[in-house]
Amino acid sequence: MLGICAFIQSFVVNAIFPVGLSTLEKRFKMTSTHTGIISSWYDFAVLLVVFPVCHWGNSGHKGQWIGWGGVVMALGSLVCAMPHWLISPYRPEHSEFNTTDFGQCTYRDIEPEHCDKASISSYLNPYFLLFVLGQTLHGVGSTPLFSIGTTFIDENVSQKASPVYL
Known part of the structure; x- marks a missing residue:
């Protein structure tokens, strides 16, 4: 079961x-900076909670900690x-430009976009915040x-079978 959870x-x-x-980036009009922050927030969340989870999880019921972690992970996917x-x-x-056009310039009527730096309000976009929250929960x-999980397997499986499960 832990293997299936780890795979998912x-x-x-x-x-x-x-x-x-x-x-x-396309659908929610985010920049690559936004998506980079969203993507790296997973690792930041792990860094914030790894020591408390290891401390309290090893002294508590390991199976429950792993199970509740799976529930939190599922909530992150829903968010x-x-x-x-x-x-x-x-x-x-x-x-309207998504047609077959063999001309040199497909987008000839489009004005060049201004490359302004993203304002602080772009980081308060509710969709951006939902993705950050989801990655945090992940x-x-x-x-x-x-x-x-490794300790849980080691404690509940014989020493001969332990390498197979890990």
Whole structure:
């Protein structure tokens, strides 16, 4: 069961979320700085809670800590999915140019965009904050699995079978 949980956690954090970063940039009008912050927030959350989780988790019921970590991880996935449900369906901005055109300049009528630096209010975007919260919950939820999970297996499996489970 721990192996399935670890697979799902790795799939969500290392496969699904990074692949969707370009979609977040387009759909929610985020910059690569925004998506970089969202992506790195997982590691920051792990860093914040790893010592308390290891301390209290090793002195408490390890199975419950791992189980509640899985619940928190699932909540993080729901929070990360919420913006996709809350926003209207995606419509590309320049869809009228999405045709087969063999000319030299497909976007000849578009004015160059101004490259202003993002203001502080762009970091208060509710969708950005939901993704940060979701990644925080992913980090907090996965910490018991990888920090306490090894000890949990070692204590509940014979020494001969322990390497197979790890």
